[in-house]
Each structure stands twice: as C-alpha cells, then as structure tokens.
Amino acid sequence: MTAVSPALRILPEILLTLTGVLVMVTEPLLSAKTSRKPLGIFALLGTLAAIAASAWQLHLPAGTAFFNTIQTDAFSVFFHLLIGGILLVTLLVSLNYFEGHSTYVGEFYALLLFSAVGMMLMTSAIELLMVFLGLEISSISTYILAGYRKRSAVSAEASIKYFLLGSFATAFFLYGVALCFGATGSTNIHSIATGVASGSSPLLLALALGMMLIGLGFKVSAAPFHVWTPDVYEGAPAPVVGFMSTAPKAAAFAVLLRITYTGFGTMSHIWIPLLWIMAVASMTIGNLGALTQRNVKRMLAYSSIAHAGYLLVAFTAFSADGLAAACFYTAAYAAMNVGAFAIISYLSGYDERRVHLQDYAGLAKRHPLASAAMAIFLLSLIGIPFTAGFFGKFYVFTTAMHSGLWILVTIGLLNSGLAAFYYLRFLSQLYMQPYDAAQDISEAPAQPAFVLGIAILVAAVLVLGIIPNRVLRLAQAGAATYFPCSGTNAAEVHTQPNLLR
Amino acid sequence: MNKPAYMWNYIPLLMQILAAVGLAGFIIAASWFIGRHRNSKVKLAAYECGMVAQGDARGRFSVRFYMVAMLFILFDVEAVFMLPWAVIYRKLPATTGSRFFGFWEMLVYVGFVLVGFFYIWKKGILEWSKDKADL
Numbered sequence: 272m273t274a275v276s277p278a279l280r281i282l283p284e285i286l287l288t289l290t291g292v293l294v295m296v297t298e299p300l301l302s303a304k305t306s307r308k309p310l311g312i313f314a315l316l317g318t319l320a321a322i323a324a325s326a327w328q329l330h331l332p333a334g335t336a337f338f339n340t341i342q343t344d345a346f347s348v349f350f351h352l353l354i355g356g357i358l359l360v361t362l363l364v365s366l367n368y369f370e371g372h373s374t375y376v377g378e379f380y381a382l383l384l385f386s387a388v389g390m391m392l393m394t395s396a397i398e399l400l401m402v403f404l405g406l407e408i409s410s411i412s413t414y415i416l417a418g419y420r421k422r423s424a425v426s427a428e429a430s431i432k433y434f435l436l437g438s439f440a441t442a443f444f445l446y447g448v449a450l451c452f453g454a455t456g457s458t459n460i461h462s463i464a465t466g467v468a469s470g471s472s473p474l475l476l477a478l479a480l481g482m483m484l485i486g487l488g489f490k491v492s493a494a495p496f497h498v499w500t501p502d503v504y505e506g507a508p509a510p511v512v513g514f515m516s517t518a519p520k521a522a523a524f525a526v527l528l529r530i531t532y533t534g535f536g537t538m539s540h541i542w543i544p545l546l547w548i549m550a551v552a553s554m555t556i557g558n559l560g561a562l563t564q565r566n567v568k569r570m571l572a573y574s575s576i577a578h579a580g581y582l583l584v585a586f587t588a589f590s591a592d593g594l595a596a597a598c599f600y601t602a603a604y605a606a607m608n609v610g611a612f613a614i615i616s617y618l619s620g621y622d623e624r625r626v627h628l629q630d631y632a633g634l635a636k637r638h639p640l641a642s643a644a645m646a647i648f649l650l651s652l653i654g655i656p657f658t659a660g661f662f663g664k665f666y667v668f669t670t671a672m673h674s675g676l677w678i679l680v681t682i683g684l685l686n687s688g689l690a691a692f693y694y695l696r697f698l699s700q701l702y703m704q705p706y707d708a709a710q711d712i713s714e715a716p717a718q719p720a721f722v723l724g725i726a727i728l729v730a731a732v733l734v735l736g737i738i739p740n741r742v743l744r745l746a747q748a749g750a751a752t753y754f755p756c757s758g759t760n761a762a763e764v765h766t767q768p769n770l771l772r
Numbered sequence: 773m774n775k776p777a778y779m780w781n782y783i784p785l786l787m788q789i790l791a792a793v794g795l796a797g798f799i800i801a802a803s804w805f806i807g808r809h810r811n812s813k814v815k816l817a818a819y820e821c822g823m824v825a826q827g828d829a830r831g832r833f834s835v836r837f838y839m840v841a842m843l844f845i846l847f848d849v850e851a852v853f854m855l856p857w858a859v860i861y862r863k864l865p866a867t868t869g870s871r872f873f874g875f876w877e878m879l880v881y882v883g884f885v886l887v888g889f890f891y892i893w894k895k896g897i898l899e900w901s902k903d904k905a906d907l
Binding site: 292295296453454 | 779782884887890891894895
C-alpha cells in the first residue's frame, strides 16, 4: 500500500489535465480558418486514456494519497469511469456541433476536459477543501460552457444565471465546511466522522450539514434549490446541457454520499428527514413542472429535477443497497439524458431551430433513425422494462422498500406514472403527428462520430437495462467500501441482477 | 478540571464581533441623536468624494478593460501563492519526507502559470490596439 506513488492515484486527472492544456495551447497556434476537429479527436484520445487509467486503478489497493486528501477505491473508480464515459460521448456528439459557427471551438474541448478533471477530483476527494476545489474547477468551466452560443441572448442569460446562483450555492457549501471545521477541528471526512460520533456541538454540526446540503442540492438541482435549471438548460447549447445535466450531478451525488454516509453517518436522524423532503419535493415539482412545458429543453430540465428526486430516494434508504442503487441510477440516468440532448442537438442544430414540441411533429418520417434512438431514450426515461431507466428505478424503489420507506416509494411510483405522460406526448409528436413538409429544414448529414456516440448511448441504455450485472457489481463494490459488513443485504443484492435474465 | 468545550476558543472572536458592531452602532446612533439635521442642496451634494457624476454609469465599456482587470487579478493571486511556499520551503523536506517535493510542486505550478501566459499572449489579449471585433 505504501508502494503506490501518489501520482498514480490521480492518474486519470493528470492525463485529462495534460490533454486539456495541450488542446488549449495548440488552439491559438492554428490559423483561424483551420478546422478544430483534430483537437477534438486528440481530446477523445486523452479521454480514452483517462478511462483506461481509471479502470486500471481498480487493480490498485484502495488507499489515500497527498496527505489524506485523495482516496481511490472502487467507489471513486466507478464515478471516474462514469464521468469519463459521459465526457467521451459528449465529445463524440459535439465534434461537429460548432463547425463553422464559433471561433472558440478549441477552448470548448479544453473546457470540457477541465470540468471533467474537477468532477473526478470531487469523487475521489475525502477532504472537504479538496471537494471545494474540484467543485470550483468543474463549475467555472461549466459556467462558461453554458454561454457558448455567444451571439445568442438566451445563452448569455443561461450563463449569467448559472454563474450567479452557482457561486451563491458554492458559498453555502464553503460556509458549511467552515462550520464543520469549527465543530470538529478538521475538514477530513474521516476525522469529521469521529468528531460527529463523539456527539459534541450537535447544533453546529446540524447547521454545517444543512449548509452543505444546500450547496450540493443546488448542484444536483434538487428542489427547493432547482429554480435555475429550466432557464439554464433552455439557453445552454444542447450538447453542453447533456453533459452538465449528468456529469456534475454524478460528481455532486458522489460527494453527497461521502458526506452523508461517511462523515455524518451517525447523524442520519437529521439528514434522512431532510433528504426525504427534498426527494418528495424534487419528484413532485419536477414532474408537475414538466407537464406544462412546450419547450423540449425546458421539459427535459424539469424531468432532470424529477430524476434527482428518484436518486435522493435511494439516498434516504441509507444502506449498502441504497448506495449501489444510487450509483447505478446515476449511470443509467447519464446514458439516457446525454442521449436525449444529443438527438435534440442534432435535430435542432447550432441555432436551435427545433425547440418546441410542435417542431417535432412527424419527424419520424424524415429522421427514422434519430427518432428511433430518441424513442429508446424517452422510454428509458419513463422506465419501460428492458431499458436502463427501468432497472434503475426498480432497484431504487426496491431498496427504499427494504428500508421501510413505504410512503416515499408510493409517492415515487405515482410520480413515475405522472412522468410517463409528458415523455409519451413527445413520443406521439414524433410518431403520430403528420409531417409538415413546408417546415422542412435541411440538416447536415449525421457525421460518423455522432453516429458512434449515439450508438454507444443506445447500447449503454439497453445493456444497463438487460444485462446490468457488470455495472451493478462495480456499484456494489463501491458500496462495499462504505458498508464492509452488510451481510444481510448482500445476499439479496446478488440475486437481484438475475431477475431480468 | 474539565477541558473546556472546543467552542470556547471562539469566545474572543465573538467579543471582537460584538465590540465592532457595538462601536459602529454607537457612533452612528450618537451622530444621529447629537448632530443637527439641516439638509440643504449644497450639503447633500458630493463633497470631497470625487467628481460630480456625468452621464449614466450603465454605459457599455470595451471588454478589454475587463480582460486586463481579470488578468491582473489572476497573475497577482498566482504570485501571492509563492509567498507561503517560500516561507516554509526549508521545512518541507522534513514534513513531506521527500527532499525535492516542494521544488517539483512549485515547478509544476509555475509551469501552469506559464501555459496560461503563453495562451493569452497567443490569443492577442495583451495587444491593446489590435482591433479584435470578436474579443
């Protein structure tokens, strides 16, 4: 354990940083007319290397590095792979998005890479200040990415709103960290756990926990900290929305898991009711809000609030199963949501020609393949069997039932039924409405990179829905680092993957 | 004797805050109650607080001002980080267990600063007069 060099513990981050820096310094050396696609391909290669490095980290013994600030274990590797995967498909589907439109395409790739570095740091950090650094690295990049359609007013609005509210929420998080330090004398999650268990200054710790929940609740867009989501998702470029509605959420959920399960594990009587309320509010507000939306990006924004609610249900279970379910759900949600936004980005293009529901009327005739992929992603978002969404929801609600959260599960299931309405309305627009040829917009033919990205996403949705064992086992290995001796539940966990075979 | 609760360490801080708030409140209240209020137009005008305002402050400024201000802050803060490093440089080998740990870390740090410098130079942000409509 002592033999592992600290640099190897952050190898994926180092690789991504170097790739990002190289992309960044090559960009101004290219002439203005040159296509930036080689930079994107280079970023893709760097991402592949980082994913390989994360997978390789599984073979390292779990341990800490850099003076107890970084911990690599199965849990961090799971989220590293997830964020790396999201980055990979985002790069693939946005390789042609900016072609001929923006003068800052090279920086786009660099910013995507840098924000992924921040998110990866968040998932492996066990020091709250390191978490904060990762949060800032990822947030600042995504603030800029949200405003990437520079000449568009809605995009600038999205960027400004995201920046102002985001920094406000980060301030809450930082204040929580400060209070935590005041109460326990440390910002290391493991030392905080001992401080919390000793039972001194409970009021201060409850305040600290509340502050951190506000900060992270904003990042995962859980109600009541969700108000920014529809406006930002509406204005930001579609491929960026796909990225920032999944990867930062996954990272923030990882931090939330570390803080609640490890740091404040002995104070679960305080955070379980809080998360319960947040889960119910997110599911209900998200689904009710999505019902009335005519803009598909706003609709999916509300749907992402609702999905944050389903995820919080898994948290509230507070068991090894709940942890594994939460990890699995972030992966399932990432696959279907990145996919949905990628299809929107292709159909509506850089200038966002198709953002309203009626713009999609009968598009299945014009774009049969893109519509079929969209149908798979939407069915998965509803939670139809044999898709990732079904298995994710199934697993989340099962674990919640095992923990006796009957009311929460009932509310969640009612909400899933409600959610089916607006996803199906989108589907019926695609397939059951007459196609208006007068509205025809000629799209550029889909590029191979885009097709590959969509193929990966469709495959991910189907694989996670039909044969989820491998991903589930990795999630359970991550959960086992938190609940090493969860003997009673472990047996059930291992039988569940076979239910669908 | 019992060890006092950890939070008692913060009592001086609380006293400092109370003293600051109390003193400021006292001064404002005293000047309000003791002073005489005879506001005339001349008295309410800007007095030794700068120039008389001309036009609207909400006009448009060239984005270059913001660029320069931002770069100034960035490089200023980056230089600040070298000071604590220099202060404890001699102690670093003992605490980290590696002789050149501090040296290599700072080299990496300066490397990143230099990359940033190279980037803004090549992007033409340091050239004030060059017309860049899309800056």
